[in-house]
Amino acid sequence: MRSFLTIRTVEIVVCLLLLALSVRVMMEGLRLGAGWSDRGPQSGFFPFALALIMALGLVAALVSAWRETVTRPFFEASEEWIDLLKVGVPAGLAIALTPTLGLYITSGLYVFAFMAWYGRFGWLQALLGGLLVPAGLYLLLRYGFNIAMPMSPWYRQGLLPI
Amino acid sequence: MEALELLAIGFAQIADPARFGFVLLGVVLGLLVGVIPGVGGTTGVAILLPVTVYLEPLSAIVMLAGIYWGAMYGGLITSILFAVPGNPWSVAVMFDGRPLALQGKAALAMSAGFVVSFVGALIAAILFTFFAMPFAELALSFGPPEMFAVLLIAFGTFIGLGGAPAKAAIMIAAGFLLSTVGFDVVTGQPRLTFGQIALLQGFHFVPITIGLFGLGEVLYNASERYKVQIEEMTRAAKLGFHDIVEAVKATIRHFGLVVFSALLGFFTGVLPGAGATPASFMSYGVAQKLSKHPEKFGKGAIEGVLAPEAANNAAGTGSILPMLVLGIPGSPTAAILMAGIFMWGFIPGPRLFVEQTDFVWGFIASLYVANVAAVVICLTATPVLALMLRTPYAILTPIIVVLCIVGAFAIQNSMLDVWLVLIFGVLGFVLRKLEFPLAPLVVALVLGAPTEQALRQSLIMSDGSMLIFFERAISGPLTVAALLLLFLPLLQLLYKKYRGQAAANAG
Numbered sequence: 001m002r003s004f005l006t007i008r009t010v011e012i013v014v015c016l017l018l019l020a021l022s023v024r025v026m027m028e029g030l031r032l033g034a035g036w037s038d039r040g041p042q043s044g045f046f047p048f049a050l051a052l053i054m055a056l057g058l059v060a061a062l063v064s065a066w067r068e069t070v071t072r073p074f075f076e077a078s079e080e081w082i083d084l085l086k087v088g089v090p091a092g093l094a095i096a097l098t099p100t101l102g103l104y105i106t107s108g109l110y111v112f113a114f115m116a117w118y119g120r121f122g123w124l125q126a127l128l129g130g131l132l133v134p135a136g137l138y139l140l141l142r143y144g145f146n147i148a149m150p151m152s153p154w155y156r157q158g159l160l161p162i
Numbered sequence: 163m164e165a166l167e168l169l170a171i172g173f174a175q176i177a178d179p180a181r182f183g184f185v186l187l188g189v190v191l192g193l194l195v196g197v198i199p200g201v202g203g204t205t206g207v208a209i210l211l212p213v214t215v216y217l218e219p220l221s222a223i224v225m226l227a228g229i230y231w232g233a234m235y236g237g238l239i240t241s242i243l244f245a246v247p248g249n250p251w252s253v254a255v256m257f258d259g260r261p262l263a264l265q266g267k268a269a270l271a272m273s274a275g276f277v278v279s280f281v282g283a284l285i286a287a288i289l290f291t292f293f294a295m296p297f298a299e300l301a302l303s304f305g306p307p308e309m310f311a312v313l314l315i316a317f318g319t320f321i322g323l324g325g326a327p328a329k330a331a332i333m334i335a336a337g338f339l340l341s342t343v344g345f346d347v348v349t350g351q352p353r354l355t356f357g358q359i360a361l362l363q364g365f366h367f368v369p370i371t372i373g374l375f376g377l378g379e380v381l382y383n384a385s386e387r388y389k390v391q392i393e394e395m396t397r398a399a400k401l402g403f404h405d406i407v408e409a410v411k412a413t414i415r416h417f418g419l420v421v422f423s424a425l426l427g428f429f430t431g432v433l434p435g436a437g438a439t440p441a442s443f444m445s446y447g448v449a450q451k452l453s454k455h456p457e458k459f460g461k462g463a464i465e466g467v468l469a470p471e472a473a474n475n476a477a478g479t480g481s482i483l484p485m486l487v488l489g490i491p492g493s494p495t496a497a498i499l500m501a502g503i504f505m506w507g508f509i510p511g512p513r514l515f516v517e518q519t520d521f522v523w524g525f526i527a528s529l530y531v532a533n534v535a536a537v538v539i540c541l542t543a544t545p546v547l548a549l550m551l552r553t554p555y556a557i558l559t560p561i562i563v564v565l566c567i568v569g570a571f572a573i574q575n576s577m578l579d580v581w582l583v584l585i586f587g588v589l590g591f592v593l594r595k596l597e598f599p600l601a602p603l604v605v606a607l608v609l610g611a612p613t614e615q616a617l618r619q620s621l622i623m624s625d626g627s628m629l630i631f632f633e634r635a636i637s638g639p640l641t642v643a644a645l646l647l648l649f650l651p652l653l654q655l656l657y658k659k660y661r662g663q664a665a666a667n668a669g
Contacts, residue, residue, distance in 0.1 A: 011596050018332070025339060028354055036626060043351040046614055047342050054335035060328035074595065080385040087384035088588075091377065091563045095584045098567055099577050107564040111557070119556020129557060133564065145216050147572045 008071035015062045022058065025051040090114050102152035104134040104162040138162065165292050172523030176531055181221050185528050188225035189535045192232020197240060197547050201562055202249045203233025205376040207498045208368055209565050211505070212572035219506035220521050224528040226502055227482070230495050231283065231529075234438075234475050235536045238275040239547060242268055242467075246386070250601075251438035251474040254446040258459060258466025265462055269401045272544060273409035274464055275471045278420055280537035281413060282472030285424040286431070286479035287529040293432075294515065294526065297487045301512040306619035307630050309488070311640035313613045316434035316490055318647030320602040323440050327651035329598045337603035340365050341610025348618055360578050367607045368501060369570040369579035370586050371494060374600050376566040377583055378590020380559060385591075387555070401544050412464050419449055419465060420472045427473030431480025437493035437601065438477040445473035479529060486510055486522065489612065494604040501608070 029048025036042065075081045094110040101109070112130025115121040121129070141147045154160040176182060195206035206229045214222035237252035242259035255275060262271035304312075317334050324330040343354045344364025355361040413420055423445035430441035449469035450459045459466050481492035482499070489510040491497035503510050508518055515522050540547075566587075570579040590600060624630035631641040 007596065010592065014592060014596060018336075022335075025354060028356070032351065032353060041618065041621070043346040043349050043353055047339060047354055050335045050338045050342070054332050054339065057328045057331035057335065061332065064328070075385070079387075083387050084381060084385040084591075087559060088381050088591075090560075091380065091587075092584060094560070094563060095567060095580055098571075098580060103564075103567065103571070107560070107567075110564065111560045114560045115554075115556050118559075119554055121554075121556065133561060137564070137568070141568065141572075145213050147212065147568075148575060149568065149571060150577065 005074045006071040007074055008065055008068045010074050011065040012062060015058045015065065019055060019058045019062070022051040022055040026055070086118055090118075098150055100153070102155060102162055103149040104138055105152050107137060108134040134162075165295055168295070168519065168523045169291055169527060171520065172525070172527030173530075175220060175520050175524030176224070176527045181224060181524070181528075182531070184217070184221040184225040185228050185532050186535055188228020189232040189532050189539065191225075192229035192234075193236040193536070193539060193547055194232075194550055195229060196233035196236020196238075196249070197550050198553070198558060198562075202375060202379060203230050203237070204249075204495045204498065205372065205379065205562075205566075206233060207495055208371045209376065209569035211368060211498055211502055212569060214502060215505055219503075219508065220524045222502060222506055223499065223521070223525050224532070226499055227525065227528065228532045228535075230478060230499070231475075231532045231536055234283075234478050235276060235279055235540050236547065238279070238471060239272060239544065240551070242271050242275065243548070244551075246383075251442045251470075251477070253439075254442040254470035254474075255467055257446065258461070258463050261460065261462035262464070262467065267462070269405040270408055270412075271464075271467050273401050273405045273541065274412050274467050276537055276540040277406070277409045277413050278468045278472045279475040280533055281420055282424040282427060282475040283479055283529070283533040285421065285472075286428045286476035287526070287533065289425075289428050290479055290483060290529060291526055293483065294487065294522070297483065298512040298515040301487050302516075304488070304512075304636070305634075306616045306623065307634055307637040308640065310613065310616035310620055311631060311637040311644060312434060312484075312488055312490060313609055313616060314644035315640060315647065316492070316605065316609065317602075318644040318650075319433055320599070320605070322647035322650035324599055324602070325440075326597065326599060330602050333593075333599055333603040334606040337606030338610045338613070340370065340603075341367075341607050342614070347611060347615060363576075365582070365607070366573055366579060367604060368498065368573045369582040370607060371498060371604050372566050372570050373583040373586025374590035374593075374604065375494065376569075377563065377587025378594060378600075380562055380566075381587060381591040382594050384559075401541060406541055413468065416465055416468055419452065420468055423449065423469040423472040424476040427476030428480040430473070431477030431492060432483050434484045434488070434490040434492045437481050437496075438474040439601075441477035442470035442474040445469040475533075486514060486525075487512060491605060491608060494601050497605055497608040 026048055029044035029051060032044030032047070033042035034044040034048035036045070090110065090113065094106055097106045097109075108130045111133045112126045115129045116123060116126035141149055151162060152160060155162055176185065191206060191210070192203060195201045195203060207226050210226065210229065214226060217225070233249065234251070237247065237249045238255050238259065241247045241252040241256045242263050245256055245260045247253045247256055259271045259275065262268065320330045320334060321327045339354070341364070343361055344352070345362065346353050352362055426445050426448065427438070427441040430444065431437060446466060446469055449465045450456050453459065453463070453465055455463070478493075481496045485491040485496040485500050489500065491500045500510050508514055508521065566583050567580055570583045571577070573579060593600060620630050632638050
């Protein structure tokens, strides 16, 4: 699968996506009025002009990517995307869980799971990490700086301090 | 000397033990952030920004700036030892630092880097001290057209000197567009919200920066991880007294080059939009051209370490100057510092120099203090810092990700900002892979509103005529310079075509 996923292919795809976006923004700019009123540019003038500049840049980038004859694979070794997924998916999950479980519970689970699974730490060490990181954060944010963080549903029911 | 008196006031401000402590804390955090793979100085400053709301302004800025300086020193350790530049401005030092390390001279290369970073930063701090007031006085006379012209120079620099003009233009336009989301500053009309109420408040740039530079860097490092063997190299991180003496000797031997690089760095840094990265590459190139033995470059020439390090530290300091004086940050880190200044209740710009003398000069004094602290810590404690590299990756990564979430959420208590981190983290990874420059996007996002405002105010002044930018004494030359920078890549292209055609005709 790596043979066709080259830097060039990805670049072309990204440029096309961004181009679609800039066309959409240009339409929005036109809807808002992209011309000049007696008080200077209308609301849509800037978005329209900027989207146009972006589109021009994208066309230039597309042309130069299209002409590229020698290109490197996007992932040079299979380790690259395996490691990327191993790190990226848990990070994404942690972000996705934060609104429901709250920061402290999520970060505890995240540190614990990542240490045990990716780092191959022993259960005890991972558990220690999963307890110490949220505890440290809680002390720092709650008592040190008094910054509110997302909390768990149990906090709202008064069952947990986090 | 007026500047010296003001500087004395500044030192008196910094002499306060708590503030001095915050300078040190910042530098130490910066060194750690610079050494730890996966977080650069920009991320460090962005994540800690929300926390500083609870500090007094001077402590807050000296701490955040301390992180910036510390990261500059720390970054060279990983560049030299592992060929993993923690920051884009540490790439140039790798060209010769890495070969030196492979020859077993890592300690010498690192000590030389630290010593010369200090000298470069010191020269820049002195220039900063004496340029700040005249610069601020000049800026006081600026109206909207002049501001717009300077802003245009910032974008021109990204496009003309950045190396990838089309990509830089795309990123600038994208950053600008993100900044226009929400209510129109002049007419109050909602723009680009596509009916989403959550988008009405617009995008705050801190979550986007944390996404691009924080999570994006975590992902990028994850994919590059298999290349690096950290364990073997940490042993090379011991600096002996002998190495430090050698490093000082090398710095003195090439003192002319060091001073020149620092000057080049400072002025490139002051140019809004340029920052430390082009400065380090430019001075590396100059060092090679001036050298008596250019063939040694890339194979472990000490000048190849001295020049870019002197330049990038000087440029880092220089890039703060337009931010303080004009409210135009030259680098993403300077942009975050500027957001901080707003949060602490001040407005960056020439009035700051008149109204908040203690704050401004306390900060300038901290430049000296922070750099002395950084060089001393580096020369004595590099083994400890390198030990940080042994912190298991499986512990560091989740902590960095969690800190990204904390930093993004804390800025305005919005979950949307946390999602932005994820979206821009993935985007940042892909764009970095495709070699799109990320700094222009962040800087444009911050400068979007002021640029639009300056343009519209100018056009109201002139009843809609664009000529106003060319007619005024200061804005005229600035606008012309900005346009030249903007069209420099196009001119170069045409020139090349013309030369090619001339050659074809002759042949």
